[in-house]
Amino acid sequence: xxxLVIEGGVPLRGELKISGAKNAALPLIAATLxxxxxxxxxxxxxxxxxxxxxxxxxxxxxxxxYNGSLLKVDTTIINHSEASYExxxxxxxxxxxxxxxxxxxxxxxVSLPGGCAIGARPIDFHIKGFEHLGxxxxxxxxxxxxxxxxxxxxxxxxxxxxxxxxxxxxxxxxTLAKGITxxxxxxxxxxxxxxxxxxxxxxAEIEGKDSDTITVHGVRHLHAAENRIIPDRIETGTYLxxxxxxxxEATINNCCPAHLPALLEKLREAGFTILEDKHSLHIRSPRSxxxxxxxxxxxxxxxxxxxxxxxxxxxxxxxxxxxxxxSIINETIFENRxxxxxxxCRMGADIKVDGKTAFVSGKGDTGLLGAPxxxxxxxxxxxxxxxGLAASGxxxxxxxxxxxxxxxxxxxxxxxxxxxxxxxx
Ligand code: EPZ
Numbered sequence: 001x002x003x004l005v006i007e008g009g010v011p012l013r014g015e016l017k018i019s020g021a022k023n024a025a026l027p028l029i030a031a032t033l034x035x036x037x038x039x040x041x042x043x044x045x046x047x048x049x050x051x052x053x054x055x056x057x058x059x060x061x062x063x064x065x066y067n068g069s070l071l072k073v074d075t076t077i078i079n080h081s082e083a084s085y086e087x088x089x090x091x092x093x094x095x096x097x098x099x100x101x102x103x104x105x106x107x108x109x110v111s112l113p114g115g116c117a118i119g120a121r122p123i124d125f126h127i128k129g130f131e132h133l134g135x136x137x138x139x140x141x142x143x144x145x146x147x148x149x150x151x152x153x154x155x156x157x158x159x160x161x162x163x164x165x166x167x168x169x170x171x172x173x174x175t176l177a178k179g180i181t182x183x184x185x186x187x188x189x190x191x192x193x194x195x196x197x198x199x200x201x202x203x204a205e206i207e208g209k210d211s212d213t214i215t216v217h218g219v220r221h222l223h224a225a226e227n228r229i230i231p232d233r234i235e236t237g238t239y240l241x242x243x244x245x246x247x248x249e250a251t252i253n254n255c256c257p258a259h260l261p262a263l264l265e266k267l268r269e270a271g272f273t274i275l276e277d278k279h280s281l282h283i284r285s286p287r288s289x290x291x292x293x294x295x296x297x298x299x300x301x302x303x304x305x306x307x308x309x310x311x312x313x314x315x316x317x318x319x320x321x322x323x324x325x326x327s328i329i330n331e332t333i334f335e336n337r338x339x340x341x342x343x344x345c346r347m348g349a350d351i352k353v354d355g356k357t358a359f360v361s362g363k364g365d366t367g368l369l370g371a372p373x374x375x376x377x378x379x380x381x382x383x384x385x386x387x388g389l390a391a392s393g394x395x396x397x398x399x400x401x402x403x404x405x406x407x408x409x410x411x412x413x414x415x416x417x418x419x420x421x422x423x424x425x
Contacts, residue, residue: 001398001399001401001425002400002401002423002424002425003396003397003398003400003423003424003425004385004388004396004397004400004403004411004421004422004423004424005394005395005396005397005421005422005423005424006370006385006388006389006391006394006395006396006397006419006420006421007370007393007394007420007421008246008368008370008388008389008390008391008392008393008394008395008420009246009390009391009392009393010246010389010418010419010420011246011247011248011249011285011418012242012243012246012248012250012389012414012417012418012419013248013249013250013417013418014250014251014416014417014418015250015251015252015253015416016239016250016251016252016253016413016416016417017253017254017413018231018232018235018236018239018252018253018254018255019043019045019069019231019232019235019254019408019409020042020043020044020045020069020228020229020230020231020232021045021190021191021194021229021230021231021232021233021234021235022045022047022049022050022232022234022235022405022406023093023164023189023191023232023234024190024191024194024195024229024230024232025041025044025045025047025050025229026049026050026053026093026096027093027096027165027168027172027191027192027195028041028194028195028198028227028229029041029044029050029053029054029057029071029073030053030096030097030099030100030168030172031100031172031195031198031199031202032057032062032073032075032100032224033057033060033062033075033078033097033100033101033104034100034103034104034172034175034176034199034202034222035075035104035202035203035221035222035223035224036075036076036077036224037074037075037076037223037224038072038073038074038076038224039072039073039074039075039224039225039226039227040070040071040072040224040225040226040227041070041071041072041073041226041227041228041229042069042070042226042227042228042229043069043228043229043230043231044066044069044070044071044229045069045229045232045408046066046069046408047404047405047406047407047408048401048404048405049091049093049405049406052087052090052091052094053091053093053094053096054066054071054073055087056083056087056094056097057073057075057097059083059084059087060078060079060080060081060082060083060097060101061077061078061079061080062074062075062077062078075224078101078104078105081101081102081105081107081108081109082108082109082110082143083095083097083098083108083109083110083111084111085111085142085143087111088110088111088112088113088114089111089113089114091405092113092114092116092121093165094110094111094113095110095113095123095126095165095169096165096168096169096172097110098110098126098130098144098146098169099126099130099168099169099170099171099172099173100172100173102130102135102146102147102148102152102173103152103172103173103174103175103176103177104176106147106148106149106150107145107146107147107148108145108146108147109143109144109145109146110143110144111142111143112139112142112143112144114142116377117336117339117376117377117380118334118336118337118339118377119334119335119336119337120335121334123144123166125159125160125161125163125166126163126165126166126169126170127144127146128157129157129159129166129169129170129173129183130146130152130169130170130173132155132156132157133152133153133154133155133157133170133173133174133177133181134148134152134153134155135147135148135152136148151176151177151178151218152173152174152176152177152178152218153177153178153179154174154177154178154179154180154181154216154217154218155179155181155182156181156182156184157170157181157182157183157184158184158185159183159184159185159186159187160185161185161304162185162186162187162188162212162304163187164187164189164191164192166187167183167186167187167192167214168191168192168195170183171183171186171192171195171196171199171206171214171216172195172199174216174218175199175202175204175206175216175218175219175222176218176219176220176221176222177216177218178218179217179218180215180216180217180218181215181216181218182213182214182215182216183213183214183215183216184212184213185212186208186211186212186213186214187212187304187305188210188211188212188304188305188306189304189305190230190233190256190259190305191230192209193209193210193230194227194229194230196209196214197209197227198225198227199222201225201226201227202222202223202224202225203219203221203222203223204216204219204222205217205218205219230256230259231254231255231256231259231279232255233255233256233259233260233309234309234311234312234379234406235406235407235408236252236255236256236259236260236281237260237263237309237311237312237315238312238315238382238386238407239252239413240252240260240263240267240274240281240283241267241312241315241316241318241319241386242315242385242386242389242414243283243285243417244267244270244272244283244285244295244319245295245318245319245322245386245387245389245390246285246293246389246390246419247285247287247292247293248283248285248417248418249282249283249284249285250282250283250417251280251281251282252280252281252282252283253279253280254279254280255279255280255281256278256279257276257277257278257280257281258278261306262300262303262306262307262308262309263308263309263312263316264276264281266298266300266308266316267283269296269298270286270295270296270297270298270319270323271286271294271295271296272284272285272286273286292365293322294324295319295320295322295323295324295362296323296324296325297320297323297324297325297326297327297360297362298320298323298327299327299328299329299330300313300316300327300329300330301329301330301332302330302331302332302333303332303333304333310331310332310333310334310337311379312379313329313331313337313379314337314340314379314380314382314383315379315382315383315386316329317329317340317341317344317351317358317360317383318340318344318349318383318384318386318387318390319386320360320362321344321349321350321351321360321362321363321368321387322362322363322364322367322368322390323360323362323364324362324364325361325362325364326359326360326361326362327359327360327362328357328358328359328360329357329358329360330356330357331356331357331358332356335356337379337380338353338358339376339377339380340376340380340381340383340384341353341358343373343374343376343380343384344368344383344384344387346371346372346373347368347369347370347371347373347387347388347391347395348363348366348367348368348369348371348391349363349368349387350362350363367390367391367392368387368390368391368392369391369392369393370388370391370392370393370394370395370396371391371393371395371396372395372396372398373387373388373395373396373397373398374397374398374399375397375398375399375400375402375403376399376402377402378402378403378405378406379406380402381397381399381400381402381403382403382406382407384397385397385403385410385414385421388421389414389419389421396424400423411423
């Protein structure tokens with residue numbers, strides 16, 4: 001199985017171009033199921049997860065052309081409404097076809113995603129939401145089957161937690177419902193804004209973009225349209241932290257700084273100089289009087305957007321592991337998102353975990369030491385890459401298929417910044 005090998009200690013420098021957002025591409029591709037026709041999507045990242053969803057779309061009867069980052073999806077034909085366990089188990093976001101299939105065809109059968117390394121991640125909010133719109137849902141042999149006699153009917157739905165994909169699934173289903181749907185305590189992530197823009201371009205009537213209350217006036221039909229995927233804010237954040245952890249200086253282009261308020265604040269608290277304009281960021285690392293990298297310790301608590309993103313928690317922990325003091329990291333979104341801690345400790349980090357809180361004692365100048373480590377989930381693996389880039393010596397990361405799910409051309413992008421990193425069998 002392929003491994004990623006990193007010879008650390010090289011400050012990253014230069015320029016980097018960010019790809020389209022995985023967590024926007026997935027719902028926007030699923031949304032094409034709502035209307036027959038050829039949909040065009042620009043800036044689609046070529047990732048294991050987008051390819052998995054396109055395979056599912058093909059299984060449903062659709063066809064597509066994918067060149068570079070341009071995707072054309074033809075959803076004229078949908079010849080069945082089932083998303084198999086084989087596919088859903090590899091990517092839980094496949095559940096995003098449930099809403100569009102139910103609204104368009106009146107029935108959908110989707111495998112329950114099952115457990116995940118970072119938490120139980122049930123889909124009860126999705127199911128409750130569809131039932132509020134009049135669907136009959138039953139769980140049978142590991143599948144959720146949802147059906148309606150005629151059309152979904154608009155209603156008010158309240159989420160206990162502002163779930164990202166539950167908001168997206170309900171939003172998509174409500175566009176073709178009879179009457180008005182109001183989603184309360186909705187998620188506000190920028191990827192949802194991207195989806196709302198796409199649905200409106202297809203003829204949907206939606207108010208409340210970027211707010212926690214979204215109102216959808218259902219329409220009878222939608223049509224195909226052309227849309228662009230927003231830049232990936234999590235990829236942007238991952239590279240910003242990697243550049244900083246190596247004591248580097250670089251510019252990140254094709255990104256959206258406005259989508260990273262919490263991270264930029266925390267990097268500034270840690271001493272980094274961040275220059276930003278509409279579509280790019282420049283980061284410069286803090287130096288001590290002796291010219292050594294001097295990262296200041298700070299604390300983070302993950303929250304729904306615009307709070308600090310849970311998908312950048314592990315990466316920031318790797319940075320705090322080389323800071324000048326003690327920091328506290330609270331993970332409030334997922335109950336098991338510290339799988340990277342033991343691996344970072346194998347590299348010499350000093351981290352103690354108590355429930356949903358991690359106490360990180362920064363190693364400062366001592367830094368980390370390269371070691372063989374194992375990836376456990378997508379974002380945990382990127383924190384090991386950051387630690388490997390910052391460490392002295394060689395790091396060898398196994399199970400890198402996790403990385404390929406969410407980072408496009410990672411090795412090329414890192415070597416473009418001067419990193420010594422390569423894949424090995
Ligand atoms: C989305 O997952 C992202 N995935 C995740 O990114 C991200 O970590 C997460 O939002 C939080 O920001 C995609 O967009 C494809 P949630 P999602 O529903 O929608 C609980 C990555 O690394 N909950 O917002 O599945 C849930 O257990 C991935 O790119 C229920 O209890 O997350 C969690 O504790 C990882 N019942 C909380 O809500 C439900 O029905 C928030 O989860 C739904 C959610």
